[in-house]
Amino acid sequence: MAGKCDLQKIWEKGKDCFGPGHRTCSGCFIPTIVRTxxxxxxxxxxxxxxxxxxxxEVTSTIWPHTSFGGSCIHNAFENSASTMAGIERAYVxxxxxxxxxxxxxxxxxxxxxxxxxxxxxALSGMLERGHDILYVLYDNGCYSNTGxxxxxxxxxxxxxxxxxxxxxxxxKAQKRKDIMSIVAAHNIxxxxxxNPAYLDDFIYxxxxxxxxxxxxxxxxxxxxxxxxxxxxxxxxxxxxVATETNFWPLYEIEGGKYKINYKLKKALPVEEYLxxxxxxxxxxxxxxxxxxxxxxIQKEINEYFKTLEKKARMC
Numbered sequence: 001m002a003g004k005c006d007l008q009k010i011w012e013k014g015k016d017c018f019g020p021g022h023r024t025c026s027g028c029f030i031p032t033i034v035r036t037x038x039x040x041x042x043x044x045x046x047x048x049x050x051x052x053x054x055x056x057e058v059t060s061t062i063w064p065h066t067s068f069g070g071s072c073i074h075n076a077f078e079n080s081a082s083t084m085a086g087i088e089r090a091y092v093x094x095x096x097x098x099x100x101x102x103x104x105x106x107x108x109x110x111x112x113x114x115x116x117x118x119x120x121x122a123l124s125g126m127l128e129r130g131h132d133i134l135y136v137l138y139d140n141g142c143y144s145n146t147g148x149x150x151x152x153x154x155x156x157x158x159x160x161x162x163x164x165x166x167x168x169x170x171x172k173a174q175k176r177k178d179i180m181s182i183v184a185a186h187n188i189x190x191x192x193x194x195n196p197a198y199l200d201d202f203i204y205x206x207x208x209x210x211x212x213x214x215x216x217x218x219x220x221x222x223x224x225x226x227x228x229x230x231x232x233x234x235x236x237x238x239x240x241v242a243t244e245t246n247f248w249p250l251y252e253i254e255g256g257k258y259k260i261n262y263k264l265k266k267a268l269p270v271e272e273y274l275x276x277x278x279x280x281x282x283x284x285x286x287x288x289x290x291x292x293x294x295x296x297i298q299k300e301i302n303e304y305f306k307t308l309e310k311k312a313r314m315c
Contacts (some may be wrong), residue, residue, distance in 0.1 A: 014039025027232030052080035052114030112153035127186040140224035148227040152177040192252035197239035229279030257315035
């Protein structure tokens, strides 16, 4: 876990890599995620960053300016992982020939649209081929930068502009894609689910990821006050209650072994998270005949966490 001195060092180093002047929404966690990850790059290494089209890209690379202080390339929604895979292989080849002396860590940042949907094929190829890259998913459960459309990561019954609530619809009809299980199936050295509201745990997982050679994956919770319609001052509160209700449990998969990093003595009812997360679930609190959505969501979360505990016990 990180101490106070470590946090100060991480933040200052991260600020040099991703400085002020970006145009993320007030209350957005993206700057915290990016600065913390880049602030944890091991001493002696320089970060090389690839960013998929998404909220991070449109707010940090407004021509002719950029918030990134080092090497950064923007690519399309679907191929940021492929782009970084090519860069990493070129580096290995040139280093082998003695053309490059510097040492680098390669990092991809992408939202859920560019990861679980449009970019899934590129991500899978990167993981399967074993590139030495840290892939960071900032997951806000929708395509926020293009109008809050639903994604494969949008949770069940969430209200988005393409899964709207109405007389014939209760929000998104499908369950969200389990990206962690998909990534784990590639048998990579390390994958973890994290939450910036639990900063020590987040930093621990970033450092653990950087300690491994080969592909690493972090799925990071990213509440979106713009898309979900909650007050911009409540981002931390929404993120915290997501984990306190087991909606977003904190766990890691190291060498195929599962470990739950934060076990609650008693989880809060998921209703607390649904209330906190604003407009995406407000409709669930308006009763309809023969419709008990909160109980259904609670059952799903309980079953998922039991499955997680079983996997952890087996290890």
